[in-house]
Amino acid sequence: MDENMMSQGGTQADFIREELNFNIDSEDPVTKASLNDHPVDEWIDIFGNGQLKKRVIRKGENGTRPNRGDICTLNITGKLEDSKVVEEYENLVIQLGDMEVIQGLDLAIALMDVGEVAEIVVDPRFAYGKHGKRPIPPDATIIYTVELKTSELEPEIEMLSINQRREISNKKRERGNWWFTRMELPFAIQCYRKALEYLSSTKSSTNQSEEEESVSDAELQILLEDRIKVHNNLAAALIKTEAYDAALENVEHVLRCQPQNVKALFRKGTILRLKGEYAKAYAIFTEMQKLNPDMKIFTTELITLKDKITKNAEKEKQLYRKMLGVVQDKNSSKDGKADDKSKREFAKGVLWTLIGAASVAAISIFIHRFTS
Structure with missing residues (x-):
């Protein structure tokens, strides 16, 4: 702010209005x-x-x-x-x-x-x-x-040591977990995404000792394991917000590194089920059951999915039949049944009328013969 204006008792608002010409x-x-x-x-x-x-x-x-x-x-x-x-x-x-x-x-x-x-x-x-x-x-x-x-x-992430980056990232992941338990999902997602930023770079750090010219394989493995934790947690939060595609993307990050990661497989199966891709979800949970035969939750999921697949198949079959004109809809079927019933009743009426007429004619002839 202008020192002269301040010395004259002007305020910051006065400075903005008068010097910057902004009301x-x-x-x-x-x-x-x-x-x-x-x-x-x-x-x-x-x-x-x-x-x-x-x-x-x-x-x-x-x-x-x-x-x-x-x-x-x-x-x-x-x-x-x-x-x-x-x-x-x-x-x-x-x-x-x-x-x-x-x-x-x-x-x-x-x-x-x-x-x-x-x-x-x-x-x-x-x-x-x-x-x-x-x-x-x-x-x-x-x-x-x-x-x-x-x-x-x-600080710039590349300027931090591996340990510093892990410390900051873990702090943000734990804060994300805290928000998640309170179902403050946007805040949890924000924390998880920020945590990933500190684990993404693999450039060498200027804080490393002179003997270390680059990040070692062991350090990369540690960063990878931390990233897997965050991706899994982020996927869980995204599932809760029904952001299924984004959740699936995070799950795939994990499975590319650890194809048999139980949490990631379970969340992938859950995402596919929620998206209505029951056959794909069934394949995932079948694989999980083989890996963990004692986990009853996988059996329960498979039973549920099998039922949904069966019902979907029946719906598709009915749809194809209807498209080909093989099956009438319910209303036309009811109308058809009503018409058939009416026709049968009409035929019965005509038949009894003819029988009655024939009987009358026969009696008339008989009487005529014996009275003439």
Whole structure:
């Protein structure tokens, strides 16, 4: 911001309007939250609906707000509305925007400067929701005191050692698992995909010792095993969201490396069943039953699939017959039966009429002969 304007008592909003010739409403909640010159102790309603609020307790260094992907070090204390402390972290390191903390904090920290201490009130929707988390009860509003100690740029993956990449990736995978157990599937998927980024590169690291010119086969194998775990977990989350093609792609990644991976085979069979490809699913579960004959779940799946295949085959047979005109539809069949019944009744009526007429004629002749 222009130092002269600041010295004259101008605000950041004034600078944007007058110097950048851009009209903004400084009282709009979202705009107000994004400006970094609001007074200490003034509450900022970030969404404008009271579900996420922030106030500065101690100002930080102006212009040092972290960006998405930055590595932030934080001190955090969380209390319930009755002042009971339920969360406390010292020197917690997170990657901003990667859902490594609850959503409300992830959003509010992006509006803090380095060195700032802020109070952040998070509605249950953006905290732990209806599930809660021990010792946090369900549907609890949490009041946080947060200090943003440092903010650094995200390191380039190729600059990290194998162990560093594995450590970061495992942290993100475990966070994805946590979101998965809470059925927060979009967040779980985001964490799993980020975890894969740290396991994808096979370039040599500048942090390796001079004797190691490239990644060893043993290290590659370790990375591969970690990738398999993440792909399997990602596939499970994608199945839950009915993103079957994407889930199948992740399963195939695993099976290319480990053709007999039980989790991957089971998920592939499940995906094919859910897509209605019953014959292919049956083949997968048959293979799994051979590999694991004691697993009853495979037998159950095979029974279910066999029934579906039989029913599908019968439906197709009926469809072909109908297309060839061999079988009438139900309505025409009923109408045909009704017509046949009417015809039979009509024929009976005609027959009895003829018999009656013949009888009358015979009696008339007999009477005529004996009376004439």
